[in-house]
Amino acid sequence: AQSVSQHNHHVILSEAASLELGCNYSYGGTVNLFWYVQYPGQHLQLLLKYFSGDPLVKGIKGFEAEFIKSKFSFNLRKPSVQWSDTAEYFCAVYTSGTYKYIFGTGTRLKVLA
Amino acid sequence: KAGVTQTPRYLIKTRGQQVTLSCSPISGHRSVSWYQQTPGQGLQFLFEYFSETQRNKGNFPGRFSGRQFSNSRSEMNVSTLELGDSALYLCASSSQGRNTEAFFGQGTRLTVV
Numbered sequence: 318a319q320s321v322s323q324h325n326h327h328v329i330l331s332e333a334a335s336l337e338l339g340c341n342y343s344y345g346g347t348v349n350l351f352w353y354v355q356y357p358g359q360h361l362q363l364l365l366k367y368f369s370g371d372p373l374v375k376g377i378k379g380f381e382a383e384f385i386k387s388k389f390s391f392n393l394r395k396p397s398v399q400w401s402d403t404a405e406y407f408c409a410v411y412t413s414g415t416y417k418y419i420f421g422t423g424t425r426l427k428v429l430a
Numbered sequence: 431k432a433g434v435t436q437t438p439r440y441l442i443k444t445r446g447q448q449v450t451l452s453c454s455p456i457s458g459h460r461s462v463s464w465y466q467q468t469p470g471q472g473l474q475f476l477f478e479y480f481s482e483t484q485r486n487k488g489n490f491p492g493r494f495s496g497r498q499f500s501n502s503r504s505e506m507n508v509s510t511l512e513l514g515d516s517a518l519y520l521c522a523s524s525s526q527g528r529n530t531e532a533f534f535g536q537g538t539r540l541t542v543v
Contacts, residue, residue, distance in 0.1 A: 349529060351531065353534075359536075360433075360434075360520075360534050360535060360536045360537065361520065361522075361534040362534075363531050363533075366531055368528075368529040369529075407472065407473065409473075411532075413528060415486060416461070416463070416478040416480070416485045416486045417463060417475040417478055417486050417488070418463070418465075418473075418475070418522075418532055419475070420465075420472045420473040421472060422470065422471065422472035423472050
């Protein structure tokens with residue numbers, strides 16, 4: 318069965334620290350990959366997406382992610398976090414023909430000012 | 431362009447009752463999917479509809495059902511509510527096509543007492 322694993326459930330960082338959130342998926346075929354963010358009290362918003370091409374994708378607010386096919390990974394990075402990045406981050410996979418997104422369990426990021 | 435609209439935002443129901451949640455997708459989007467979000471479980475796929483047809487269903491009991499109307503609006507129904515059904519129910523819409531993303535509504539917070 319397809320699945321998505323996010324290794325870090327809770328992360329606490331100080332402002333200006335670098336961030337890397339891990340995401341691994343299990344599926345042997347073609348996938349579309351996403352990172353969504355949920356700020357407190359707000360709806361899920363798309364941070365970035367990968368469909369094909371350059372495996373390094375850039376998203377909003379300085380986030381980027383790298384797709385490594387051989388490792389089935391799609392890790393999220395940001396060089397310098399801000400207090401406003403405090404949120405929950407979800408990695409998701411979409412496979413053609415299933416019509417569904419499979420989400421990881423999420424990572425709660427708290428950035429200390 | 432209006433986003434995905436879910437009503438109501440909050441609901442409190444008693445065990446054994448039934449509930450209907452509504453979702454209006456982004457104009458032009460014909461795919462609507464539903465997810466259940468609970469702490470620690472992340473987002474679990476309930477079902478997906480396209481042009482009034484259910485194309486996929488998640489691993490939920492038959493008490494969970496849904497439908498889509500000709501204007502793409504969707505409803506989900508939960509009958510014989512249980513305490514464990516307390517969750518945030520999210521609706522997402524997307525356009526047809528291989529490389530698309532899902533846009534999420536604010537969700538309906540259901541509390542079963």
